[in-house]
Amino acid sequence: QKEVEQDPGPLSVPEGAIVSLNCTYSNSAFQYFMWYRQYSRKGPELLMYTYSSGNKEDGRFTAQVDKSSKYISLFIRDSQPSDSATYLCAIPGYSSASKIIFGSGTRLSIRP
Amino acid sequence: DTGVSQNPRHKITKRGQNVTFRCDPISEHNRLYWYRQTLGQGPEFLTYFQNEAQLEKSRLLSDRFSAERPKGSFSTLEIQRTEQGDSAMYLCASSPGTGQNEKLFFGSGTQLSVL
Numbered sequence: 001q002k003e004v005e006q007d008p009g010p011l012s013v014p015e016g017a018i019v020s021l022n023c024t025y026s027n028s029a030f031q032y033f034m035w036y037r038q039y040s041r042k043g044p045e046l047l048m049y050t051y052s053s054g055n056k057e058d059g060r061f062t063a064q065v066d067k068s069s070k071y072i073s074l075f076i077r078d079s080q081p082s083d084s085a086t087y088l089c090a091i092p093g094y095s096s097a098s099k100i101i102f103g104s105g106t107r108l109s110i111r112p
Numbered sequence: 113d114t115g116v117s118q119n120p121r122h123k124i125t126k127r128g129q130n131v132t133f134r135c136d137p138i139s140e141h142n143r144l145y146w147y148r149q150t151l152g153q154g155p156e157f158l159t160y161f162q163n164e165a166q167l168e169k170s171r172l173l174s175d176r177f178s179a180e181r182p183k184g185s186f187s188t189l190e191i192q193r194t195e196q197g198d199s200a201m202y203l204c205a206s207s208p209g210t211g212q213n214e215k216l217f218f219g220s221g222t223q224l225s226v227l
Contacts, residue, residue, distance in 0.1 A: 043218025093157065105154050
């Protein structure tokens with residue numbers, strides 16, 4: 001079983017829709033979770049991080065953790081065409097928190 | 113430009129040839145990472161450096177791969193006797209290196225195609 005798994009999509013929604021992106025993780029000991037955004041032909045960039053204690057909001061973005069089901073989510077409100085990208089959930093590695101383990105990414109397209 | 117710089121952006125090579133990629137991290141960042149990303153997958157960890165010391169290597173990093181960071185600044189990743197399965201985006205990232213759960217700053221990667 002992979003440490004973190006993610007639905008690859010692709011996901012296509014109209015502009016203004018609420019988007020829900022989801023990952024599951026395998027180890028209940030994980031406490032820290034990240035979402036990276038990757039535009040085409042670019043490296044990933046950190047979008048948000050959250051600890052396992054609940055929700056975190058940043059503008060149109062909300063990161064949520066459900067420890068009981070080992071489920072992490074990223075919600076995007078009022079989605080914009082500029083949000084079209086691949087979204088990667090990520091966790092720190094077992095052996096070294098310096099090493100980040102990424103999900104496979106969900107490709108999101110926002111239709112104008 | 114204060115971001116992570118990778119060169120070249122694209123590399124096309126024939127199977128069996130050696131290739132070398134360069135990464136210039138954000139200045140004063142102590143940690144430097146190499147990741148590999150194939151189409152439709154997330155980045156996979158290869159190795160990382162704390163200053164000039166290579167502290168961890170993934171099992172993905174076969175004997176044909178070698179990474180160096182000789183003076184704790186830029187890094188090189190060399191692949192010897194390339195194989196078609198080496199075709200991927202090779203991403204470099206850096207972080208300050210002062211604690212746990214640090215934000216990684218990625219470069220735009222080197223896209224390798226092995227023919």
